[in-house]
Amino acid sequence: MTRTRSRLSTAAASLTGIVATAVLLSGCSAIDGLTGSNDPSSTPTASPSASETPYPSQFTRDGTFQSHIRIDGMDYVYTLYPTKSTPRTNEWYPKGAKYFSFTFQAYDLTKKIRAPFITKRKVYLSRMQVQSDTVTYEGGKTQHPYELDAEARTITFDPEPLSTKYGMLVTSPKGAFELRNQKIKPTSKDTKGIDLHFTATVYVQESAGSTTFTKKIIKQKVPIAIFQSDKATQAQKIPIDAN
Numbered sequence: 001m002t003r004t005r006s007r008l009s010t011a012a013a014s015l016t017g018i019v020a021t022a023v024l025l026s027g028c029s030a031i032d033g034l035t036g037s038n039d040p041s042s043t044p045t046a047s048p049s050a051s052e053t054p055y056p057s058q059f060t061r062d063g064t065f066q067s068h069i070r071i072d073g074m075d076y077v078y079t080l081y082p083t084k085s086t087p088r089t090n091e092w093y094p095k096g097a098k099y100f101s102f103t104f105q106a107y108d109l110t111k112k113i114r115a116p117f118i119t120k121r122k123v124y125l126s127r128m129q130v131q132s133d134t135v136t137y138e139g140g141k142t143q144h145p146y147e148l149d150a151e152a153r154t155i156t157f158d159p160e161p162l163s164t165k166y167g168m169l170v171t172s173p174k175g176a177f178e179l180r181n182q183k184i185k186p187t188s189k190d191t192k193g194i195d196l197h198f199t200a201t202v203y204v205q206e207s208a209g210s211t212t213f214t215k216k217i218i219k220q221k222v223p224i225a226i227f228q229s230d231k232a233t234q235a236q237k238i239p240i241d242a243n
Contacts, residue, residue, distance in 0.1 A: 053225045055135060055193030060089045060225035067220050074123065075107040076218045078198055083181050084242055085235045092226055094191045096233030098184040101243055104128065104177040104200055104218075106170050117174055121205040124213070125152040125177050126167035128200055132184070135193035145185040145194060152177050152200075166203035166213055180243060187226070196222040 059065040059080055069076040082089055085099040092098050106123035107113075130148040153161050153168035157178040161168040169175030177200075184194065198220045203213040 054227060055223060055225040057193065057223040057225040059222055060092070063087075063089055065222050067222075069218055069220065070109065071216065071218075072204070073108065073110045074121070074204060075109050076123075076200070076202075077103075077105050077107065078220045078222070079103045079105075080196075080222055081243070083238065085181065085238050086233055089225070090227060091233060092224070093229040093231055093233045094187045094189050094226055095229075095231070096186055097235055098233050099181050099235060100184065101178070101180040101182065102198075103179075104170060104198075105172050105175070106202070106204075107172045117171075119208050120171055121208055121210075122169060123171045123175075123205070124164055124166035124168060124203045125170045126201045126203060128152045128155070128177065128179075128198075130199070131197045133195045133197070134187050134191050135195065136188065136190040137192050138190050140188055140190050143187050143191075145187050146182065146196065148179075148182075155179060167201075170202070180241070181238070184224075186232070189228075191226045192228070193226055194224045196224065198222065 053060055063082065065078070065080040067078045069078075080100055080102040082092075083099040083101050086092065086097075104125060108120040111120050128148060128150060130146060132144050132146040134143040134145065151167075153163045156168060157180055161177075162175055163169065168177065170177050187194070200218040202216050202218060204216055206212040206214065
């Protein structure tokens with residue numbers, strides 16, 4: 001009798017362990033759902049297809065672009081990425097609108113990242129300009145599907161950026177210029193690429209705490225590949241404040 005009870009106890013304990021494990025695994029799945037790991041919006045941007053890219057482009061290949069322009073101890077950083085409206089860069093075709101977002105920020109390389117902000121030179125962005133030119137297979141007429149020329153603090157995502165007479169603050173980590181969901185208009189069928197030309201007009205503090213500022217022009221070219229197709233680029237509706 002004792003042996004039988006002992007075996008029954010052991011079996012019950014094993015069954016309890018199996019049930020507990022199942023509950024734990026189920027709990028993990030539930031937590032994943034709550035944290036958004038199964039949310040389609042959190043899926044990484046699809047990489048370009050194996051087909052040959054018609055125009056060399058880091059933006060198209062990597063799904064993002066970032067440049068570091070170092071001048072007099074300052075690092076000026078442009079960052080571009082496609083929005084969730086048209087996230088797949090290998091499906092950017094001549095027809096249909098394409099959407100991207102971009103930021104611009106400055107870092108004082110003469111100071112450590114964690115150094116007090118008061119010790120860093122301030123950079124103010126006065127104006128942001130962007131011009132665009134198409135590249136075609138047959139040398140067709142150049143088009144300009146995206147244009148921008150505006151006072152930075154009036155168009156940046158932050159409605160109340162830290163500003164002075166020189167413009168809005170873009171020194172990291174207190175300031176940054178950001179524009180979301182910028183529309184690139186459709187182009188002719190023979191388009192294989194688009195070049196975006198960025199020009200930022202900034203005023204840089206001579207030294208931390210100084211009242212003397214120097215004007216500088218920070219330029220960057222960003223090539224974008226456009227794939228041949230009779231289909232139009234498919235744009236999804238997204239919240240106005242989405243990336």
